[in-house]
Amino acid sequence: MYFDQLEDQQDLFQEIILQLWKSLNSFKGNSEFSSWMYRVALNTAIVFFKKEKRKPDKYTSIKIEPIEPEGYNTEKDQQLVHFYKAVKKLNKIEKALILQYIEGFSGQEIAENLGLSEVNVRVKINRTKSKLQEIVKNQGYEFR
Numbered sequence: 486m487y488f489d490q491l492e493d494q495q496d497l498f499q500e501i502i503l504q505l506w507k508s509l510n511s512f513k514g515n516s517e518f519s520s521w522m523y524r525v526a527l528n529t530a531i532v533f534f535k536k537e538k539r540k541p542d543k544y545t546s547i548k549i550e551p552i553e554p555e556g557y558n559t560e561k562d563q564q565l566v567h568f569y570k571a572v573k574k575l576n577k578i579e580k581a582l583i584l585q586y587i588e589g590f591s592g593q594e595i596a597e598n599l600g601l602s603e604v605n606v607r608v609k610i611n612r613t614k615s616k617l618q619e620i621v622k623n624q625g626y627e628f629r
Contacts, residue, residue: 504529571620579613
């Protein structure tokens, strides 16, 4: 979600793996291992994003149209395209909140990962959902 270019996504993935490896000794077992991993990955992504944002754009976009199998229904893909476009317009905290929420993290886990209170997480998730709906609506798309 933080990068459009495949090369940047792959670089970030490698950086996350490296940071997880370096940080493995710091896992104390106070939370679920997956929550700890998510926190390391999220922090790495934010730092990496800030570094990459300072660099000039070095890629040109090439539009490649995917080949769809016969009988394929594109409506779900259209919904995902509009959803992810909307998510990209959120700030970093809102992105992290909504993606963790979609992945099924509990309010407590999200709060621990982002350093927020559970109450604040619930409020921010509701506000972020409303914001996403408004962004999608402004894109001219309505979910059915």
